[in-house]
Amino acid sequence: SQQGEEDPQALSIQEGENATMNCSYKTSINNLQWYRQNSGRGLVHLILIRSNEREKHSGRLRVTLDTSKKSSSLLITASRAADTASYFCATDVRARVTETSGSRLTFGEGTQLTVNP
Amino acid sequence: DVKVTQSSRYLVKRTGEKVFLECVQDMDHENMFWYRQDPGLGLRxxxxxxxxxxxxxxDIPxxxxxxxxxxxxxxxxxxxxxxxxxxxxxCASTRAGFYEQYFGPGTRLTVT
Structure with a gap:
């Protein structure tokens, strides 16, 4: 099964409302990232939270991480129609990290967010 | 800004053909990745x-x-x-020791 699994699979809200997406994972991680993908395009990195952090903010984004529950949430406040996209969490595979390499990531299946004007 | 480009946005090939997908990044990144994305399966x-x-x-070579x-x-x-x-x-790339991956726009391949 996927290392990262998002919940819900789809979310539809009105502009101005907050959107919350959740991610669960199974193994120990160095960090957890969230990415956004507009329809038919590549992914764009949004935010990274390290395993020793509990909360992180970036503009209208707020990410929390609970390593005891192996879960993370992404909150988008005051949503806009332009936030309509798929959102993915990605976890690194701790065992494969080396000093000279980056870390391979495992992505969840994503949450499709629709913000209605 | 990091730029990752892929040779084609859309590609249609026939069964049995040899297909080349190219990816180029301009930020001297050490690490590069190829994923495929399918509905219900996410990125693999x-x-x-x-x-x-x-x-x-x-995971799927x-x-x-x-x-x-x-x-x-x-x-x-x-x-x-x-x-x-x-x-x-x-396609994606990242600098050694860093975790944030930079993605290209994707190639939608159809094999008929």
Whole structure:
């Protein structure tokens, strides 16, 4: 099964409302990232939270991480129609990290967010 | 800004053809990755490379090979395309020791 699994699979809200997406994972991680993908395009990195952090903010984004529950949430406040996209969490595979390499990531299946004007 | 480009946005090939998907990044990143994305399955790692001429299998390497002759270029090769390889293919890169991946726009490949 996927290392990262998002919940819900789809979310539809009105502009101005907050959107919350959740991610669960199974193994120990160095960090957890969230990415956004507009329809038919590549992914764009949004935010990274390290395993020793509990909360992180970036503009209208707020990410929390609970390593005891192996879960993370992404909150988008005051949503806009332009936030309509798929959102993915990605976890690194701790065992494969080396000093000279980056870390391979495992992505969840994503949450499709629709913000209605 | 980091730029990752992929050779084609859309590609249509016939079963049995040899297919080359090219990816180029302009930020001197050591690490490059190829994923495929399918509905309900998310992104799955096909192959990755930590350095020139180095490659490692990802989760679904069967039916694919890769080539990295230059640092900035990472090619995905479908030796004999099959219909079950119809998918969106995404290339990504990152600097050694860093985790944030930069993605290309994707190539939507259809094999008929």
């Amino acid at each position: 790692l096909i192959y990755f490379s930590y350095d020139v001429k180095m490659k490692e299998k990802g 069967e039916g694919y090979s890769v080539s990295r002759e230059k640092k900035e270029r990472f090619s995905l090769i479908l030796e004999s395309a099959s219909t079950n390889q119809t998918s969106m293919y995404l």
